[in-house]
Every structure is written in C-alpha cells, then in structure tokens.
Amino acid sequence: xxxxxxxxxxxxxxxxxxxxxxxxxxxxxxxxxxxxxxxxxxxxxxxxxxxxxxxxxxxxxxxxxxxxxxxxxxxxxxxxxxxxxxxxxxxxxxxxxxxxxxxxxxxxxxxxxxxxxxxxxxxxxxxxxxxxxxxxxxxxxxxxxxxxxxxxxxxxxxxxxxxxxxxxxxxxxxxxxxxxxxxxxxxxxxxxxxxxxxxxxxxxxxxxxxxxxxxxxxxxxxx
Numbered sequence: 001x002x003x004x005x006x007x008x009x010x011x012x013x014x015x016x017x018x019x020x021x022x023x024x025x026x027x028x029x030x031x032x033x034x035x036x037x038x039x040x041x042x043x044x045x046x047x048x049x050x051x052x053x054x055x056x057x058x059x060x061x062x063x064x065x066x067x068x069x070x071x072x073x074x075x076x077x078x079x080x081x082x083x084x085x086x087x088x089x090x091x092x093x094x095x096x097x098x099x100x101x102x103x104x105x106x107x108x109x110x111x112x113x114x115x116x117x118x119x120x121x122x123x124x125x126x127x128x129x130x131x132x133x134x135x136x137x138x139x140x141x142x143x144x145x146x147x148x149x150x151x152x153x154x155x156x157x158x159x160x161x162x163x164x165x166x167x168x169x170x171x172x173x174x175x176x177x178x179x180x181x182x183x184x185x186x187x188x189x190x191x192x193x194x195x196x197x198x199x200x201x202x203x204x205x206x207x208x209x210x211x212x213x214x215x216x217x218x219x220x221x222x223x
Contacts, residue, residue, distance in 0.1 A: 001028040001104075009053050009104055011077055011166045015120030027110025032102050039095040039103060040081075046091055047108030051079040052165075055101025056174055058181070061093050072139075073098070073174075073182050075159050076167035082125060085111050098178050131163040148185045149193040150222030153202065155183040156210070157218040173209040197221075 006025040007013045013021055030053070033039055040046050042061055052074050059080065060071035074080055074095075084091050085108050114121040135158060146154065156179075160168050180190030194210065197203045202218050204211040212218065 001025045001030070010051060010079075012079075012121065012124040015124050016114075016118055017120070020114065020118045020121070024106070024110055024114055027107040027113075029105055030102060031105055033097040033100070035097055035099050037097050039097065039101075040091050040093075042092065042094045043090045045089075046081070047085065049079060049081045049085060049106040049108070049111045050095070051104040051106070052076060053102040053104055053167075056098040056172070056178075057095055057101055057103070058098045058178060059093050059095050071181050071184075072135075073159060073178075075165040075172070076169060078165045079128070082111070082128075086115070098175070099173050127163060131161065135161065135164065146222060148183070148189045149196050151185060152179065152183045152190060152193040153197055153218050153221035155179070156197075156203065156212065157215060157221075160212065160215050171206060171209060171211045175208075179210075 003018075003021045003025045006021060006028055010028075013024075016024065033055075039050065039057060054076065057074040058071060059074055080095075081091070083089075115125070138154070138158070156172075159165060159172065176190050176194065177187040179194070180187045183190065183193075185193070194203070194205060197218075198205050198210075200217075202212070202214050202221065204213055
C-alpha cells in the first residue's frame with residue numbers, strides 16, 4: 001500500500017509524521033471477505049491488526065454448542081486486534097463477515113514499530129482503548145436495565161461512535177438476525193423494535209438493512 005492509499009482509508013494516519021506514514025504503508029494490504037467468511041478464528045495466532053474499510057464484521061466467541069457470546073459489530077473505519085499483538089497471545093474471539101467486507105491488514109511488525117516510535121499512533125491507541133472500554137461498560141449497563149427497543153436503539157447508535165467507527169455510512173446493510181444478536185435480543189423482537197424505531201422517525205427500514213435518520217435521538221432513546 002502507498003502512503004496516500006493508507007491516508008485515504010485510515011483516520012489515524014493523519015496523526016503520523018510523513019516518515020512514519022512512509023514506513024507504515026508497505027506493511028498494510030487489503031483483503032476482501034464474503035458474507036459468512038471468517039476473518040479470524042478463536043485461538044488463532046494472527047500477528048496482524050485489522051481495519052474495516054467497507055462492510056460489517058461480527059466479533060465474538062462461538063462455544064462448542066454453537067452459542068455466540070460477547071458479540072459486537074465492527075464497522076467502517078474500525079480497527080481491532082491490538083490487544084493480541086501487544087500481549088503476544090492467540091485471539092480470544094471469532095471474527096466473521098456479516099456482509100461482504102473489505103478489510104485492511106497491518107503486519108504485526110509494522111504495528112509494533114509504530115507503537116515503539118510514533119507518539120501520534122500511541123495517542124490514537126489510548127483514545128481507541130478508552131472509547132472501547134466506555135462502550136463495553138455501556139453495554140453491560142444497557143443489558144441489565146433496558147427494554148428491547150432501547151437496547152436496539154443504543155446498539156444502532158453505538159455503530160456511529162466517531163472514534164471507534166468514524167466511517168459508518170448512513171445506510172447499514174445488515175440482517176435483522178445480526179442486529180438482534182448485537183443487541184442481545186431475538187430476531188422476532190428485533191423486528192418489532194425496528195418497526196417501533198421507524199414509527200418514531202429515528203430510522204428508515206430498507207430491504208437489506210436500515211438508514212439512520214436521527215442519530216442524536218437514537219443516542220438518547222429511553223433516557
């Protein structure tokens with residue numbers, strides 16, 4: 001990848017010096033995944049940092065009985081996998097494509113070079129990890145106290161977090177089953193909740209997903 005190509009796909013690239021960007025770019029490549037295809041499996045030792053350039057990925061763990069736990073979505077501009085690189089450990093989750101997706105893959109040695117040498121990159125990582133921690137705390141609180149429609153509204157709103165997913169498009173292509181999975185509710189309840197949010201004017205339902213009409217009201221829904 002060229003420095004310009006990396007700058008075009010990665011928001012954090014603006015925090016790098018020209019020299020750092022020139023060093024990082026050759027260590028990044030693009031790969032396309034079809035819907036349902038795995039990007040990484042639980043227990044894989046993948047020495048790479050991944051970024052979603054287009055489409056939606058599902059991150060979570062599938063048990064031996066087929067139950068999916070700890071599920072969240074990774075959308076446009078979202079990067080993940082830094083913990084496995086920094087701790088030099090196997091992946092603790094499965095990553096699969098919910099839709100056809102384009103993914104940027106940075107080699108582990110390139111990531112470690114930036115981590116060691118770039119102040120701007122480290123500032124981005126601190127902001128990313130802090131925002132991710134806040135998201136997980138919000139998920140725990142939401143799942144304990146909120147109704148299904150509130151959980152779904154907040155789940156959709158979280159997909160537009162400007163730090164975690166700076167390039168999520170207004171229209172999200174995603175099956176209702178996966179939306180329900182991310183919110184911790186069944187597909188049937190997700191369908192009813194989506195129609196409620198649509199009736200309230202917060203979203204517009206599309207044949208293959210939804211379009212967000214009022215992100216601020218989604219964030220505050222139920223509060």
